[in-house]
Amino acid sequence: MRQTTITVLSLLAATSLTACGGDKVLLTSEGPVAQGLSDLMLTAIYVMLLVVIPSIIMALWFGWKYRKSNKDADYQPHWAHSTAIEVVVWGIPIIIIAYLAYLAWWGSHEYDPYKPRTENPAEQLTIQVIAEQFKWIFIYPEQNIATVNEVRFPEQKQIAFRVTSNFTMNSFFIPKLAGQIYAMAGMQTQLHLSADNTGVYRGFSSNYSGYGFSQMRFKAHSVTAPEFEQWVQAIKNGQGNTVVVDDKGTTAIQKGLLDQAEFKSLRDGNRAQFQIDAMVKTARTEEEKKAAAIAQAEGPYPHHPHPVTYYSSVESGLFESVINSYMGNYHGDHHPVAHGENMQMPTEHADAQVTATPAQQHDAVATDATATAAGE
Template sequence: MRQTILAVLSLSAMAALLTGCGGDMVLLNSKGPVAQGQSDLMMTAIYLMLLVVIPSAIMALWFGWKYRASNKDADYKPTWAHSTAIEIVVWGIPVIIIGILAWLTWWGSHKYDPYRPVESDKAPLTVQVIAEQFKWIFIYPEQNIATVNEMRFPEKTPVTLRLTSNFTMNSFFIPALSGQIYAMAGMQTHLNFLADETSPAEGYRGFSSNYSGYGFSQMRFRAHSVTDAQFAEWVAAVKSGNGASVNPNAVQKAVLDQTEFAALRDGNRSKHQIEAMVVNAQTPEEKAAAEALKPYPTKPHPVTYYSSVEPKLFESVINRYMSNYHGADHSATAGHEAAASDAHANVEHATAASVEE
């Protein structure tokens, strides 16, 4: 009993340290309708489940106290075997709760489908996202600019993301604004969200929530929700090669083309892997090859701005992994894939709308 009490107190103290003393409660303090809806859905499910957990915990303590050996007034029924009332309660209430949870899950999966566009009077901002080797690349096709490890967008404006990966599968996540969604090589996924207000100066946290290797912890970026005027100013500054005037810590470059894109992949192995390869090399050639490898970065790639982007760079990344079409000309299929993807999003939207009706 003493060990149980100590364990409960330890967990309580840890929870207090993680939440009350500077912990990040962003999942319960969302800044957009999508994340807020998902947060409300999660809390509703927790409250429903507590309808079983709390009474069970109370009864476990009460029964132990009431029927203790020293309580001579408690009823003693050694032949008791069945109670219809108890059976109805212990089976009926959980069945009802599970039924409500099932309905909430079905409704929420349509209402907060990541492919479903956010309803707004404003036209959405489209951003193409590429999960590169331990960094995030954001391409703005309408503005013809690109960034690394930073995303900016106007407040109260729907943002439509098109995501893919140029290496292993990853998971894109901005907890304050939306749920996570996977980015996979050779595929395109969608994510829609909206920010209700401008972000703090440091922006909202964004990161990869799917382990992808030694540099996984460096896949962090900042998402800045700004006013329409600030967004226009930032776009103009980046296009003119003066993005550092908005973010002094950013690196400004000219064109994000295939050559520059390939150069963004830095590192071949972890530092420990390279050291092991050097030690285990059997020949001078193997040792030289191992020593020539570059280690994965130990800190996030610096924020980088590009004043222009090579056309169809995003589509070329997807087509690179289309194994069924090696050697084919994908220029015609890129548009078809984008149209098919948009059509799928429209179908999902229509389905969700019909569900609500």
């Protein structure tokens, strides 16, 4: 009874909070994928309420009917079994559980983040996503441009995100458009979505990855097709600094080529300033001094999101090189990457070769966890 009451009160509280101007992102989705996930969630809640609500009503009714002052209530001291009651209390939950199981199975396949929303690859826009410490880098391989902490795409266009990480495991999330997908070093995950209308949606990291993870926020802009083309041309022409990126009138920072050197310079530190000062002060061995120098070069973790930055061109194979740089961890020292050899993959085969299967992802996460534990 107590658990049932808490469940209902929690649902009522959540509903009332969202109705009073709260963030109703899960109930006001603006993309077919997110809308489908929202419908699944609400359907599951409604089906479960078929058990919750009658249970509450019967608990109250039984308490009232069989109260001490009700002399007319039935008194059956030798009652022991009722087939009708057994059928109801076991049959209905079994039916509901079976339906929820089917719903979960169907929804898992229908809204699989790896499932393309169109059968024609030419109809979708591919965007490569790199979770950097502590920011998001977006590469448009077809347009040969890149952005930091901002992504734009045409409305009603099928978007194919290819996601990886250049540090610890992270999570890429645009709540109003789709569910989250993990970003993991050394492998590629996928997320397919589209936006029904134009608008600006918040995106962020939903997986704790260090002191600066709260600054891993970005804006996802759904624009018209002509506006998207104009935006791309402005960046390619070096005029991205004329683009307003928020409602405060802030403009983007325009840069040239995003190559390996520039990419490395984007990394933030993962320590507070007092921690860095302590490392420098207490460094004695060459190894400690080297670690302190690296920490000084990276600087402290950010207290504000990295400003929106545009790059007019991108070094070929940058996204694939980020993935390949971790492959030596899984293939041993004899692997060419471990010796610094160039292992660039042809772009047309990159997706097929670097996309991880669920089993590979499981093994890789276990390997990363073991390595992290050993390092600590």
